[in-house]
Amino acid sequence: MKLYQLHSRQTLPITQDEAWNFLSNPANLKLITPDHMGFHILNGADRDMxxxxxxxxxxxxxxxxxxxxxxxxxxxxxxxxxxxxxRFGPYALWHHKHFINPVSGGVEMEDIIDYKLPFGILGQLAHPMLVKKQLEKIFAYREMKLEEIFGRMKDSSNKLSIKSIS
Incomplete structure (x- = not known):
C-alpha cells in the first residue's frame, strides 16, 4: 500500500476570523476549485460546519x-x-487537515492531505503522471484565487509538496 501526502502552506493578509469564515463555509470551495473540475455541492452544506x-x-x-x-x-x-x-469517492483514502495559523500581518493556511489511490499498482503508476499533476494544478489555482480574493502578503513564502510517505 502506497500512501501519499500533500502539504501546502499559503499566507494571506487577513485575520484568523476572516480566514475561518471563508474556509469553513463549504459553499466557498466552488470558488477556489478550477471550473474544469465540474465541482458542485449536492447537499449537506446548508449549515455551519x-x-x-x-x-x-x-x-x-x-x-x-x-x-x-x-x-x-x-x-x-x-x-x-x-x-x-x-467516505465515498475517487480515493481509497482521503484525510484532509485544514489549519489556520496566525502569523505577523495575517494568517498561514496549512493543508495536510494523506491519501491513497485505488487500483493497487495501477493507481501507483498513475500517480506521478495524472493524480499528482492534477493536485498540483488544483492547489496552484486555489492559491491564485485566494490571493485574488484576499490579496498577497508582501513576503509570502507559499509552498506545496507531494510525496510518498510509505
Missing part, C-alpha cells in the same frame, strides 16, 4: 469522468482547524 457533517459533491477529476464524492467533517476547532475525510 460541525463534527459529523456529511457533504456530498459531484466532481470531474479528469475530462469525461464524473463521480460523486462524500466527505465527513470529523473534527472542528473553531477558528483554528477542521478535518474532512472521504
Amino acid at each position: 460541525f463534527p459529523g457533517q456529511i457533504i456530498q459533491y459531484s466532481v470531474a477529476p479528469f475530462a469525461g469522468i464524473t463521480t460523486k464524492w462524500v466527505t465527513e467533517i470529523t473534527h472542528v476547532k473553531e477558528g483554528e482547524y477542521f478535518v474532512d475525510e472521504q
Whole structure:
C-alpha cells in the first residue's frame, strides 16, 4: 500500500476570523476549485460546519469522468482547524487537515492531505503522471484565487509538496 501526502502552506493578509469564515463555509470551495473540475455541492452544506457533517459533491477529476464524492467533517476547532475525510469517492483514502495559523500581518493556511489511490499498482503508476499533476494544478489555482480574493502578503513564502510517505 502506497500512501501519499500533500502539504501546502499559503499566507494571506487577513485575520484568523476572516480566514475561518471563508474556509469553513463549504459553499466557498466552488470558488477556489478550477471550473474544469465540474465541482458542485449536492447537499449537506446548508449549515455551519460541525463534527459529523456529511457533504456530498459531484466532481470531474479528469475530462469525461464524473463521480460523486462524500466527505465527513470529523473534527472542528473553531477558528483554528477542521478535518474532512472521504467516505465515498475517487480515493481509497482521503484525510484532509485544514489549519489556520496566525502569523505577523495575517494568517498561514496549512493543508495536510494523506491519501491513497485505488487500483493497487495501477493507481501507483498513475500517480506521478495524472493524480499528482492534477493536485498540483488544483492547489496552484486555489492559491491564485485566494490571493485574488484576499490579496498577497508582501513576503509570502507559499509552498506545496507531494510525496510518498510509505
